[in-house]
Amino acid sequence: MIRSIxxxxxxxxxxxxxxxxxxxxxIGCGTCTTLTRTGGEPEVSEMRNHLTRKGKMITxxxxxxxxxxxxxxQALKDYADQIRLADVLLIMSCAFGAQTIARQGKKIVxxxxxxxxxxxxxxxxxxxxxxxxxGTCIIGETGGICPxxxxxxxxxxxxxxxxxxxxxxxxxxxxxxxxLIYNRLKDLGRLDAMRKYHKPRNHQGEPMPGKWMxxxx
Amino acid sequence: MVxxxxxxxxxxxxxxxxxxxxxxxxxxxxxxHHIELLKDxxxxxxxxxxxxxxxxxxxxxxxxxxxEIGGEPIxxxxxxxxxxxxxxxxxxxxxxxxxxxxLCLTGDSVILGDHKEAKGVFDLDSSQLLATIRLMEKGKxxxxxxxxxxxxxxxxxxxxxxxxxxEPQLIKFEKKVEAGAEFIQTQAVYDLDNFxxxxxxxxxxxxxxxxxxxxxxxxxxxxxxxKNVAGVRVPxxxxxxxxxxxxxxxxxxxxQICGRMIRRLREERMCDGVHIMAIxxxxxxxxxxxxxxxx
Numbered sequence: 001m002i003r004s005i006x007x008x009x010x011x012x013x014x015x016x017x018x019x020x021x022x023x024x025x026x027i028g029c030g031t032c033t034t035l036t037r038t039g040g041e042p043e044v045s046e047m048r049n050h051l052t053r054k055g056k057m058i059t060x061x062x063x064x065x066x067x068x069x070x071x072x073x074q075a076l077k078d079y080a081d082q083i084r085l086a087d088v089l090l091i092m093s094c095a096f097g098a099q100t101i102a103r104q105g106k107k108i109v110x111x112x113x114x115x116x117x118x119x120x121x122x123x124x125x126x127x128x129x130x131x132x133x134x135g136t137c138i139i140g141e142t143g144g145i146c147p148x149x150x151x152x153x154x155x156x157x158x159x160x161x162x163x164x165x166x167x168x169x170x171x172x173x174x175x176x177x178x179x180l181i182y183n184r185l186k187d188l189g190r191l192d193a194m195r196k197y198h199k200p201r202n203h204q205g206e207p208m209p210g211k212w213m214x215x216x217x
Numbered sequence: 218m219v220x221x222x223x224x225x226x227x228x229x230x231x232x233x234x235x236x237x238x239x240x241x242x243x244x245x246x247x248x249x250h251h252i253e254l255l256k257d258x259x260x261x262x263x264x265x266x267x268x269x270x271x272x273x274x275x276x277x278x279x280x281x282x283x284x285e286i287g288g289e290p291i292x293x294x295x296x297x298x299x300x301x302x303x304x305x306x307x308x309x310x311x312x313x314x315x316x317x318x319x320l321c322l323t324g325d326s327v328i329l330g331d332h333k334e335a336k337g338v339f340d341l342d343s344s345q346l347l348a349t350i351r352l353m354e355k356g357k358x359x360x361x362x363x364x365x366x367x368x369x370x371x372x373x374x375x376x377x378x379x380x381x382x383x384e385p386q387l388i389k390f391e392k393k394v395e396a397g398a399e400f401i402q403t404q405a406v407y408d409l410d411n412f413x414x415x416x417x418x419x420x421x422x423x424x425x426x427x428x429x430x431x432x433x434x435x436x437x438x439x440x441x442x443x444k445n446v447a448g449v450r451v452p453x454x455x456x457x458x459x460x461x462x463x464x465x466x467x468x469x470x471x472x473q474i475c476g477r478m479i480r481r482l483r484e485e486r487m488c489d490g491v492h493i494m495a496i497x498x499x500x501x502x503x504x505x506x507x508x509x510x511x512x
Contacts, residue, residue: 152326153339158389160323160342161377161404164447170328182385194388197396200301200345200359 002120004032004068004094005127006039006113015054017110018088024056025079025086026112027101028063029093036127038113039063039092047092047112059085067097073104083107135205141193143184148201150177156198220317221289222261223371226400226425231483232490233511234291234402234427235502236263237283239274248279249286251499256288258503258512261318263402263492266293270330277307280316291373292316295324300340301349301359308353312368319370320402321346321393343374344389347396373400375429377448378415379408386448387418394422402492404448405431407455409481416487425489428482432495432505433471436460472501476508483509 018024026044033039041063048058060082064075076083083089088108091098095115102109117129132149138156139146148154152170159178162169166179185191206212225232237251255262264279276293283290292311294304311319321343327335341349349359356367374393380386390401401419406412406428419426431449433439436459439451455474462470479491491509495502506512 152328153323153337153342155323155339155342157342157344157392159380159385161375161380161386162325162447163380163382163385165381169447170326178385179382182382182388191388194385195392197344197348197392199348200341203340 002118003035003127004096005116005119005129006033006036006094007116008038008043008113009111014090014110014112018051018056018090021087021108021110022055022057023059023085023087024051024090025059025083025088025107026051026061026090026092027067027076027097028061029067029097030063030065031067031093033093033097033113034063035121039094044092047090051090059083064093064097067091067093068100070100072097072100076101076104133206133210134201134203135210136202138198141196141198142181143188143190143193145177145181145184147177147181150175150180154201156201158194218315218317218369220371222291222318223399225260226371226489230490231511232425232427233259233493233506234261234263234490235259235493235495235499236265236293237279237499238265238268238496239276239279241271241273243274245274245282248274249282252283252286252288254500255502256283256286258506259493260490261289261291263291263293263320266295266322266324267298267330270297270325270327270332272330272332277311277316280311281314284314284316289318290316291318291320293320293322294346295322296339296341296343296346297324297327297337300338304341304346305349305353305358308350308368308370309364312370317369317371318373319350320373320375321350321398322375344392344396347372347374347393347398351397371399372397373402374398375404376401376419377404378406378412379404379450380448390419391422394424398424400425400427400489402427403429405429405442405446405494407449407451407478409478409487412482413485413487427490427492428488430475430478430491430493430505432475432493432498432501433459434498435467435471468498468501472504472508475505476510479505479509479511483511 028039028044044061062079088110090112091109092112098109098111119127119129122128134148152168163176166176168174168176185193235255240248262283264276266276280290280292323343327337350370350372353368356364376390377386401424436456439456442449443451
């Protein structure tokens with residue numbers, strides 16, 4: 001299952017964002033930030049204690065089941081009184097959840113995490129970005145591995161000169177996507193696919209911000 | 218117009234190129250000094266394009282300066298900092314000012330440079346930039362529009378003969394040749410027996426190959442490159458040889474090694490020439506050439 005992968009914001013940044021806002025209501029999420037341990041029950045509880053020590057008044061907190069769900073507005077109604085007392089909502093869900101909550105339009109929201117990417121848990125505790133939803137999928141020609149996402153430079157015609165022992169020039173922990181693609185295509189007996197020239201990509205496959213309407217809507 | 222560099226490539230002589238790196242800032246004195254020192258000794262001078270993703274005076278400005286001083290520039294163009302609109306526009310400008318040689322590179326990641334938070338563009342890659350040049354020579358741009366006056370370039374690219382794994386690099390090399398590369402300047406090579414095997418393969422393609430030679434200045438530098446620079450492998454014997462140099466004489470030893478390697482490449486007719494990179498020590502390039510018997 002895909003997940004929204006998040007990382008806690010630095011403490012100083014949260015302090016700055018909460019400057020002058022004394023009463024805080026904290027919202028976590030039972031889905032993605034629970035999985036990444038950035039906004040589940042334990043982290044919300046820790047944040048509550050942490051901010052209390054810093055002199056903030058915590059008017060309440062909740063871990064919503066799925067913060068980005070359309071039912072979030074309804075779920076927050078149960079906490080209306082505590083939210084009304086707060087100057088700010090500190091959101092420990094990903095930015096999808098934070099924006100869903102912000103759309104309720106009643107309070108300032110401050111995210112406590114940075115949303116990194118939509119990713120997959122490749123092994124326990126390890127998350128990888130494998131699709132950036134570019135709108136012009138080419139994995140049919142690259143052995144089912146996306147170079148637009150998995151290559152740091154998004155190269156579609158093969159590796160750059162930065163491959164070192166099959167790893168990326170920016171980080172020896174990151175695989176070179178083109179080494180992976182090469183190995184996969186070789187296993188499949190389809191190395192010829194790598195010889196195909198790809199013309200410059202259409203970077204406007206779906207112009208940002210994406211919008212899509214179902215036929216007959 | 219056929220560039221002097223292209224004529225040299227076609228002449229069958231052993232071609233020598235070197236490179237100059239524009240400064241960080243507007244003081245061009247040292248840069249000009251390097252150009253003046255080298256312009257009549259080599260067949261062409263590469264002008265690096267924000268090498269290692271470090272912001273500097275532009276390669277286009279540097280190439281113009283080479284031209285003004287009377288040298289033959291090879292304009293290095295990476296795809297890191299400009300999208301296809303800016304790259305094509307710079308190609309129009311280069312052509313209009315008689316800069317006739319271009320080396321197409323993907324470019325290092327911005328993360329390796331001195332503006333680590335910049336956006337890396339990579340709208341095109343090196344093979345696509347080569348194909349773009351060939352398209353513009355036919356009077357068209359990437360948008361499919363007619364150009365009022367086409368361009369004409371001697372275009373080249375790079376290859377890493379010591380890459381690991383190697384085959385993906387070779388496939389990319391073949392794509393670059395198909396996309397229109399007329400010359401290749403390789404990443405640094407030190408193991409010439411390995412390079413010979415690469416050349417046995419590369420010779421079947423219609424492209425001129427200049428072996429990349431990076432001056433070793435110390436054993437520590439060689440070890441540093443082995444550890445940190447992708448696609449560069451200095452064999453232990455050379456590191457030992459550098460380490461054996463008496464104190465204060467390592468540079469001399471490095472020059473000697475370069476000279477010896479170039480001499481062998483030339484005598485055995487292994488490739489079409491060399492590209493000498495003396496990163497930060499451009500003033501010793503003539504000494505390297507003398508040691509190689511080229512001056």
